[in-house]
Amino acid sequence: MSKRIEVNDLNVYYGSFRAVEGITLEIEPRTVTAFIGPSGCGKSTFLRTLNRMHEVIPGARVEGEVLIDGNNLYGPGVDPVLVRRQVGMVFQRPNPFPTMSIKENVLAGVRLNNRKLSKSDADDLVEKSLQGANLWNEVKDRLDRPGSGLSGGQQQRLCIARAIAVSPEVILMDEPCSALDPISTLAIEDLIEELKQEYTIVIVTHNMQQASRVSDKTAFFNIAGTGKPGKLIEYADTTTIFSNPTVKATEDYVSGRFG
Ligand SMILES: Nc1ncnc2c1ncn2[C@@H]1O[C@H](COP(=O)(O)OP(=O)(O)O)[C@@H](O)[C@H]1O
Numbered sequence: 217m218s219k220r221i222e223v224n225d226l227n228v229y230y231g232s233f234r235a236v237e238g239i240t241l242e243i244e245p246r247t248v249t250a251f252i253g254p255s256g257c258g259k260s261t262f263l264r265t266l267n268r269m270h271e272v273i274p275g276a277r278v279e280g281e282v283l284i285d286g287n288n289l290y291g292p293g294v295d296p297v298l299v300r301r302q303v304g305m306v307f308q309r310p311n312p313f314p315t316m317s318i319k320e321n322v323l324a325g326v327r328l329n330n331r332k333l334s335k336s337d338a339d340d341l342v343e344k345s346l347q348g349a350n351l352w353n354e355v356k357d358r359l360d361r362p363g364s365g366l367s368g369g370q371q372q373r374l375c376i377a378r379a380i381a382v383s384p385e386v387i388l389m390d391e392p393c394s395a396l397d398p399i400s401t402l403a404i405e406d407l408i409e410e411l412k413q414e415y416t417i418v419i420v421t422h423n424m425q426q427a428s429r430v431s432d433k434t435a436f437f438n439i440a441g442t443g444k445p446g447k448l449i450e451y452a453d454t455t456t457i458f459s460n461p462t463v464k465a466t467e468d469y470v471s472g473r474f475g
């Protein structure tokens with residue numbers, strides 16, 4: 217299931233403002249890659265280009281290539297809806313549909329994709345997805361209750377269950393723990409560790425300990441100043457980025473000297 221991502225000379229714009237410049241990197245399947253860097257350096261913007269979510273903003277556009285197993289997401293005739301099914305996303309604030317039940321939240325993405333499901337297939341998919349998100353045992357007796365009744369950490373795992381229910385190959389997470397308490401954060405980190413057996417995962421985090429705990433590779437982004445584009449400064453094994461980075465700015469950042 218899991219796929220390789222290759223980015224070639226990607227530039228990302230909001231209108232005439234170039235927010236991200238010249239990104240080239242490769243992400244191996246079944247790995248966790250962390251994006252780190254100071255606020256405003258384009259981590260979220262770049263992440264959203266990996267499933268064509270960036271272009272939903274008016275005036276927003278992309279130059280360059282993003283290949284998933286060799287196929288350019290930005291090639292002619294590529295359907296962004298199919299791309300987003302292949303590359304799922306989990307956001308900073310858990311965003312279950314508040315009036316929908318836990319079960320319907322898990323199925324929401326599948327229903328959007330117009331897949332007709334029998335009741336027993338739907339039940340199986342709900343169980344499998346909630347198991348996959350380490351949430352099943354906590355909610356199996358209340359699947360018909362609203363998703364909004366869960367704790368923040370449970371809601372985030374519900375959103376992960378919703379993302380994996382459509383069988384994506386890649387999961388993007390934008391600061392998925394920043395609204396969560398430390399216990400829920402550890403539950404999500406454990407889950408990421410398990411999910412990487414099957415998926416390629418990219419996570420934006422401002423938490424250095426989290427990046428070093430969960431990721432195999434780390435990409436450090438930075439900006440030269442306000443109004444300047446974000447750039448990829450250094451990309452390497454996480455242990456290298458945290459213990460022996462090549463670039464001084466990386467060392468300053470990971471050691472807490474700025475950002
Ligand atoms: N919807 C938007 N419209 C215009 N500019 C945006 C938009 N979203 C982000 N930006 C700008 O793009 C740059 C990168 O932002 P962002 O990707 O959110 O950074 P990060 O996630 O690293 O904090 C910033 O200068 C930000 O102001």
Ligand SMILES: [Mg+2]
Binds near residue numbers: 259260261420
């Ligand atoms: Mg961001």
